[in-house]
Amino acid sequence: MKINDLKLPLNKDESDLKKIAEKKTGIKNGYFRILKKSLDARNKSDIKKVFSVEISESPFPLPDENIKEYNYPERILIVGFGPAGMFAGLRLARAGFKPLIIERGERVEDRKKTNDAFFKFQTLNPESNIQFGEGGAGTFSDGKLNTGVNGKYSEYVLSEFVKHGAPEEIKYIYKPHIGSDILPSVVKSIREEIISLGGEIRFNSLLTGVNIKDGKVVSVTVRSNNGNEEIAVDDVILAIGHSSRDTYEALYKAGIYMEKKDCAIGFRVEHLQCDINLAQFGKDIGLTADYKLTSNKADRGVFSFCMCPGGTVVPAASEEGGVVTNGMSEYKRDKENANSAIVCQIRSSDYGDSRGVLSGIDFLRNIEKKAFMIGGGNYLAPCQNITDFMTDNLSNKFGKVKPSYFIGTKFARAEDVLPKFVCDNIRVGLADMNNKIKGFAESGVLTMPETRTSSPVRIVRDENLSAVNVSNLYPSGEVGYAGGIMSSAMDGVKIAEKIKDKYQK
Ligand SMILES: Cc1cc2nc3c(=O)[nH]c(=O)nc-3n(C[C@H](O)[C@H](O)[C@H](O)COP(=O)(O)OP(=O)(O)OC[C@H]3O[C@@H](n4cnc5c(N)ncnc54)[C@H](O)[C@@H]3O)c2cc1C
Incomplete structure (x- = not known):
């Protein structure tokens, strides 16, 4: 009852x-x-x-695994070990499929050291960083698990996270999160279960090409420390996320059908967490407040994204010579600042036509490069006080909020980094948000740019969930079918179910 x-x-x-x-x-x-x-x-x-x-009066049923009898194929390949790849792999391994998973980045223990070296010495590893490596883009994040979709597999995904070490409360709390201090061990535990069931995971292994014959992938080329290898495949789950731009380029070249897709860009704002608590609760009640803000007062929609209470702004570049910001928090969310992305809707028509379908990649990459140059060429992030942003003035000293971006910041005008129409729209949006959270546009600092909110291109799939022109290639997760950890993980399960159906006796 x-x-x-x-x-x-x-x-x-x-x-x-x-x-x-x-x-x-x-x-x-x-x-x-x-x-x-x-x-x-x-x-x-x-x-x-x-x-x-x-x-x-009787025990609650466990989320359904739906395991039947199968004619197992030789090789199901999963490309990418982010939420989509992890959950597709887990679901298939539980049903006896023994998938081979390749991941361009490192295992999570090594990846953490590589990230720390980047934050300390600015030595970016383009293969293993905040975006790439075991656990995917969200491993060093706030680990927010909320999804707008009350999907079929949400209970399953949450239970699996708990089984692998996430706090029990994520199953019922309204806005659950795991935290960047707990996520790595959860990810490692999922890896260990897949391997114990006969799956194989190869790290530092990059998919560089696909060989297509008669509308099917017959083999893929993988580059690892041992050189290039051609691997024959029966089916491929493409769970590469939104940031693997070289892979999108290689897949496009191989003839995989893609379309331009809208996205959103802007910057990270930071406020004192105690100010956000006060604005949201009216007084200190011992809890950490969050917010979700939207404004339709400007020509384009402006909204907050990926709010991290008591967190830090994280250097999230994956390409040399580009600056990207994102946010993370530990489970306790006890740092001084609250941060979130404030972004403006970007239409695919804004990309121009530098490279047809891939123009969105150039649009975003150029902003990241500009930020790198303006920051001084050493991954410092351009930053500005919010009040100066509102009047388009260069800041010369911080107010009460100091930016938390690990590597360091350099004062710059947002208009020198982001397109003017983006700044103009966000100004209108921030003024509106100031009515919803008192002081939102009156104190605080912004670091830029936030360019990896979603993919600017989609690998189009049909009603069978496979790529429209390649029948055994299954795009999954943030390649255009999800937005965030939960929805990507659920999409991975959905694809695994499709493959299970295909081989059911
Ligand atoms: C710092 C940060 C904080 C975030 N915070 C949150 C949050 O709190 N909540 C939330 O819901 N979302 C958050 N996100 C977004 C979330 O992480 C993504 O939406 C989610 O990880 C997408 O899952 P995915 O499996 O589709 O792709 P990804 O997680 O991007 O995984 C794709 C994987 O594929 C690998 N790969 C790519 N190309 C190749 C190739 N050619 N060969 C082999 N491997 C390849 C990559 O290395 C990567 O590990 C955050 C993202 C970042 C960067």
Whole structure:
């Protein structure tokens, strides 16, 4: 039996919930679980915790794995070990498929050291960095797991994260997150399970080409420390994320059908977390506030994206000579600043036509290169106080908010980095957001650019979920079919299910 809208005062212990459910339903000593937990802060003088719970006399069923009998093919190849590739791999391995997974970056333990070296000495490894490597782009992130889609596989994905070491609460909390300090061990544990089931994962292995015959991939070329290798394949899951631009170029050259896609760009803003708490809760209630802001006051939509409470701004470049910002937080979210991307919608017509379908890559890359040059050529991020951005003035000293971008920053005008129409739209959007969170455009600092919100190109798939012109190639995740960790992971499961169906006896 489910009970919705169960409210508790902030200071009341959650262990009372089971007793309340027992009293309401008459079920004694049953199985109990919290389905949802959120905060109702509409009345700032009476903030309440709100729950949905379930109580039952019999155990709750586990999320369905749907394992049947299969004619196993020789080789299912998964390219990329981000959320889409990881969950496709896990789901297939559980059903006995023994996939081969290749990942251009390093295993997570080595990747962490490589990232730290980049932050300290500015030695970017274009193969293994914040975007590339075991766990994918979100491994060193806030690990937010919210998704707009209440997808079929969301319960499955959340349960798997918990099974592999994420906090139990992610199954029911309204806006769950794992944190950059916990995510690496979760990712490692998923890798170990896939291997224990007979799957193989090769790191430092880059897909450089696909050989297509009669509308099917027959083999792929992989470059690793051992040189180039040609690998015969039955099916390929392409879970390469949105930042692997050289791979998009290689796939396009091989004749894989793609389309331009809209995206969004802007910068990271930072405020003091205590100011955000105060604006959201009205007083210090011992909790860390987040926000999600949108504005349609300008010509283009302007919105906050990937808000990281109590977090840091992270250097997220994957190409030498380019600066990219993103955000992350540890599980406790206890750092001084709150950050989020503030971005403006970009239409594919804004890309120009430098390289046809791939023009969006050039559009974004040019902004990243400009930021690199303006920052002084050593991966410092251009930055500006928000008040100076609003009046298009160069800043000369920080206010109460200092940027947290690890490598360091250099004052610059946003208009020197980003297209003017982007800055103009964001100014209107920020002024509007200032009405929703008091002081949002009056203090704080921005670091730029935020250019990796989503892919500017989509590898088009058909109703069979395979690429329109290559029937055994399955694009998955942030190649145009997801936005974020949860939706990418769920898309990976969806593709795995498609392949399982294909080989079912
Ligand atoms: C710093 C940061 C913070 C983020 N925070 C959040 C957050 O809090 N919540 C959220 O939902 N989302 C967040 N995101 C976005 C999220 O990480 C992505 O949406 C998600 O990881 C996409 O999953 P994916 O599997 O499709 O692709 P990716 O995670 O990008 O994985 C693709 C993998 O493929 C590999 N690869 C690419 N090309 C090749 C090739 N040719 N050969 C072999 N391997 C290849 C890459 O190395 C990479 O590991 C964040 C991203 C970043 C960078």
